[in-house]
Amino acid sequence: MAIRKKSSKSPPILSHEFVLQNHADIVSCVAMVFLLGLMFEITAKVSIIFVTLQYNVTLPATEEQATESAFLYYYGIKDLATVFFYMLVAIIIHAIIQEYVLDKINRRMHFSKTKHSKFNESGQLSAFYLFSCIWGTFILVSENYISDPTILWRAYPHNLMTFQMKFFYISQLAYWFHAFPELYFQKTKKEDIPRQLVYIGLYLFHIAGAYLLNLNHLGLVLLVLHYFVEFLFHISRLFYFSDEKYQKGFSLWAVLFVLGRLLTLILSVLTVGFGLARAENQKLDFSTGNFNVLAVRIAVLASICITQAFMMWKFINFQLRRWREHSTFQAPAVKKKPPVTKGRSSRKGTENGVNGTVTSNGADSPRNRKEKSS
Numbered sequence: 397m398a399i400r401k402k403s404s405k406s407p408p409i410l411s412h413e414f415v416l417q418n419h420a421d422i423v424s425c426v427a428m429v430f431l432l433g434l435m436f437e438i439t440a441k442v443s444i445i446f447v448t449l450q451y452n453v454t455l456p457a458t459e460e461q462a463t464e465s466a467f468l469y470y471y472g473i474k475d476l477a478t479v480f481f482y483m484l485v486a487i488i489i490h491a492i493i494q495e496y497v498l499d500k501i502n503r504r505m506h507f508s509k510t511k512h513s514k515f516n517e518s519g520q521l522s523a524f525y526l527f528s529c530i531w532g533t534f535i536l537v538s539e540n541y542i543s544d545p546t547i548l549w550r551a552y553p554h555n556l557m558t559f560q561m562k563f564f565y566i567s568q569l570a571y572w573f574h575a576f577p578e579l580y581f582q583k584t585k586k587e588d589i590p591r592q593l594v595y596i597g598l599y600l601f602h603i604a605g606a607y608l609l610n611l612n613h614l615g616l617v618l619l620v621l622h623y624f625v626e627f628l629f630h631i632s633r634l635f636y637f638s639d640e641k642y643q644k645g646f647s648l649w650a651v652l653f654v655l656g657r658l659l660t661l662i663l664s665v666l667t668v669g670f671g672l673a674r675a676e677n678q679k680l681d682f683s684t685g686n687f688n689v690l691a692v693r694i695a696v697l698a699s700i701c702i703t704q705a706f707m708m709w710k711f712i713n714f715q716l717r718r719w720r721e722h723s724t725f726q727a728p729a730v731k732k733k734p735p736v737t738k739g740r741s742s743r744k745g746t747e748n749g750v751n752g753t754v755t756s757n758g759a760d761s762p763r764n765r766k767e768k769s770s
Contacts, residue, residue: 419581453469468558479570490520518631526627535558535561548666552675555684601699602618614664618664632649654708661704668697680692
């Protein structure tokens with residue numbers, strides 16, 4: 397009987413690992429087709445659209461930068477092909493992290509099914525958030541965003557981007573698009589799919605909005621700020637799975653989460669509500685990428701404020717649920733058993749009831765008086 401039970405449980409695990417390896421191999425083959433296409437002259441023109449960044453512009457050297465000319469980029473329809481290719485790359489990297497890092501840790505820790513899925517989610521997202529924070533911070537420092545915050549709205553529209561800036565946005569869109577097929581590859585539960593779709597959709601909506609509306613400077617700052625807070629949450633959850641007594645990370649995350657929402661609103665209102673509102677050019681012009689009109693500014697601020705309110709609502713519900721679980725966990729420990737004393741006093745106490753209270757079965761009941769009189 398024991399042998400039959402083991403054999404009945406093993407096939408789902410093997411089939412799940414087979415699916416993960418199988419889809420990674422297929423995606424790797426498709427990505428290799430595009431890379432091999434660069435080697436042949438006939439297919440190179442098509443492969444370049446998928447592999448390299450498109451729509452580059454060379455600006456001549458100025459007096460300030462007399463040594464070299466600047467290579468900048470703008471966006472276009474061909475960026476969809478580039479996003480598709482790097483979505484395949486994201487799927488491959490996802491499978492590598494899952495197989496060589498997270499699965500090995502899961503085998504050692506012996507997590508339950510619920511913790512197993514949450515651990516995988518936090519492991520993947522913490523790696524992505526950390527990499528994006530470091531990359532985004534490097535761009536902020538190299539382009540002097542920290543020393544001069546007016547870059548967020550000055551010289552709008554920001555339709556020309558550096559290589560690092562455009563590649564960052566292409567990578568962000570590719571990663572969050574790759575999350576859709578991962579819902580199938582990771583065998584996500586049906587009840588978790590709506591939550592994941594809302595989660596992914598919000599990221600794609602705001603990243604694509606900042607990219608298409610030429611608000612890439614503001615979007616970069618807000619993404620780095622948000623990713624840092626989210627990284628702290630997921631890394632704290634990883635430590636919590638290894639030791640459930642670990643709660644310091646969640647406390648720090650709760651404080652930074654509220655501060656992050658306030659900073660997001662302040663920077664958004666400062667950039668869109670004040671900086672762009674006072675700009676001289678406030679005409680809608682698709683050719684130059686100028687979307688600095690009142691309707692667009694209201695839509696941008698409304699979407700940001702609604703998203704921040706939604707996140708705060710989810711955050712409050714999460715904290716209330718944690719407090720309830722913590723209170724229910726400590727409730728049995730608060731209740732103490734009544735002290736038991738030795739000798740006749742203990743017997744007398746038990747006869748008279750609990751903690752000295754008189755009950756119907758006590759020594760002073762009418763039945764006991766009748767027995768004593770007889």
